[in-house]
Amino acid sequence: MNTRAASLKNPSGVLERVYVDHHGWLRHWLQSRLGCPDAAADLAQDTFVRVVARREELQRSPLRQPRAFLRVIAGGLLVDHLRRRDLERAFLDALSARPDPTALSAEEREILLETLDRIDKLLDRLSAPVRRAFLLSQLDGLGYAAIGRRMGVSERTVKRYMQQAYRQCLAALL
Amino acid sequence: MSRSAAVSDAAVSPPILDEAAGWLALARQRALDADEAAQLEAWRRRSAAHEQAWQAALELQRMLRDVPPGLGAEVLGRHRLDRRSVLKSLAILAVAAPAGYAAWLQAPGWHADYRTATGEREDVTLPDGSRLTLNTASAVRLAWSDKERRLVLVEGEILVATAAGSKSDPRALLVETAHGTIRALGTRFSVRETGDGRTGVSVFADAVAVQPGAGGPAHRLEAGNTLAFDRLRVFPAAAHDTGASAWTRGQLVSRNQRLGDFVAELARYRPGVLRCDPAVADLRLSGVFQLEDTDRILDLLGETLPVRVERRAPFWVTVTVR
Structure with missing residues (x-):
């Protein structure tokens, strides 16, 4: 991190200025959406790490609206953070509703949560009906005809949804 | 070096992805017969890219197999934050003039839509930890801001159970319907658009304040009671029977x-x-x-x-x- 900080030295000091001028504002902006100062601080930090990764680009063309730029980057991180937080809550709820929540070791839990997180990210890109059909097939084990009846669409449409879901998941995995 | 590897990875062209997805969708529909299995084998051997796409397909199947179905359905099937509308609001901001920022900061932070189809029921955890249950054919929009936690009941019926710690949340929790607003003074209540031009409210713990949309005094409703109201007035309250929240089960x-x-x-x-x-x-x-x-x-x-x-x-x- 130190060597990286040193490499930030540049004639315009663009990055330092973005950081100094807007860090407080960004933290506040994130906190007003998250309600949690620690998570806001972490996300603000992650945002600046991403800005640093784009420093060459930024030195070529200085930012005209640094806050708008930061907000776009932070927004992506924010959405993902909220998704993950939501997922963890649902995971803990689901576990605590099981007859024996201790049947899984801490490690198994962690692995399961990571797998769920990976799948959840893939599913997040799907439209609601495609996702629903996919989950009914993969997790509830329903056939295409039963899914069609449940969703009020034809079996052919279900197959099309499934193909679409697989395609988007594969594209994200490759 | 890693960059050139990434380029060769990207050589899996869209048609190959379509075909791989087609095979997966068929194999999920029914068991492949011997001819089809042979065709799939041949398809995989056509090029490195085909094989690579199929390896990704196998990885996807492995991941999905590793998830216990019941738990997975609960966790992955939960209602999601509406990513697109979150991003859209942000994108609007990115091009807004600086003067617009202040207005944005006061506007509801972000919206999320929760919706159930006929016959469905859904439990949702709200961003503050409160629980929301949607009955059949119901829709709710979240209008959260720094000042209040507002739930807009678009149609149907919901049960709201505020989070245990949320009394420390200084923001009011409100449910808005076509006929007025219900302010939570406590922990558990249900709201229903009855379809006959009224909103029905039942309180199961503590109390709520009901405010018809046209104005006038708010009406306090205590636990164990139910009432209906429209935009102009609040109709007399009555004790509800124990079946009032049965739908949540x-x-x-x-x-x-x-x-x-x-x-x-x-x-x-x-x-x-x-x-x-x-x-x-x-x-x-x-x-x-x-x-x-x-x-x-x-x-x-x-x-x-x-x-x-x-x-x-x-x-x-x-x-x-x-």
């Missing part, structure tokens, strides 16, 4: 209820048309019914009451004289 509870009213209630949970012949509408019934299978409930009516359930089509059902 997937049940329909009736005590000496008119068959006509029962059928109208049941119709909310079924797609299509469900009607009751006026000739039998005044029969009475009592019972606890499982909403999960409304066809079974209809069969039970035919078995226990002097009525006939006429199914002209799966989605066209009439309860009539035997």
Whole structure:
């Protein structure tokens, strides 16, 4: 991190200025959406790490609206953070509703949560009906005809949804 | 170096992805026969990119297999934050003039839509930890801001249970309907758009304040009671029976209820048309019914009451004289 900080030295000091001028504002902006100062601080930090990764680009063309730029980057991180937080809550709820929540070791839990997180990210890109059909097939084990009846669409449409879901998941995995 | 590897990875062209997805969708539909299995083998051997796409397919199948179905359905099938609308609001900001920022900061932070289809029921955890349960055919929009936590009931019925720690949340929790606003003064209550131009409210713990949209004084409703209101006035409250929140457990509870009213209630949970012949509408019934299978409930009516359930089509059902 130190060597990286040193490499930030540049004639315009663009990055330092973005950081100094807007860090407080960004933290506040994130906190007003998250309600949690620690998570806001972490996300603000992650945002600046991403800005640093784009420093060459930024030195070529200085930012005209640094806050708008930061907000776009932070927004992506924010959405993902909220998704993950939501997922963890649902995971803990689901576990605590099981007859024996201790049947899984801490490690198994962690692995399961990571797998769920990976799948959840893939599913997040799907439209609601495609996702629903996919989950009914993969997790509830329903056939295409039963899914069609449940969703009020034809079996052919279900197959099309499934193909679409697989395609988007594969594209994200490759 | 890693960059050139990334380029060769990207050589899996869109048509190859389509074909791989097609194979997966077919294999999920039914077992492949010997010919198809051989075709798939041949397809994989066509190029490195084909094989690479299939390896990703196998990885996807592995991941999905590793998830216990019940738990996975609960966790992955939960209602999601509406990513697109979050991003859209942000994108609007990115091009807004600086003067617009201040207005944005005061506007609701972000919106999320929760919706259930007919016959569905859904539990949702809100960003503050409060729980929201949506009954059949219901929709809620979240309008959260620094000052208040506002839930807009677009249609249907919801149960709100505020988070244990949320009394420390200084923001008011409000439910807005077409007819007015309900302010949570406590922990558990349900709100329903009754479809006859009124909103119904039932309180199960502590109290709420009901404010008709046209103004006037707010009306306090205590636990154990239910009332209806429209934009102009609040109708008298009455004690609700224990069945009032049964739907949150997937049940329909009736005590000496008119068959006509029962059928109208049941119709909310079924797609299509469900009607009751006026000739039998005044029969009475009592019972606890499982909403999960409304066809079974209809069969039970035919078995226990002097009525006939006429199914002209799966989605066209009439309860009539035997």
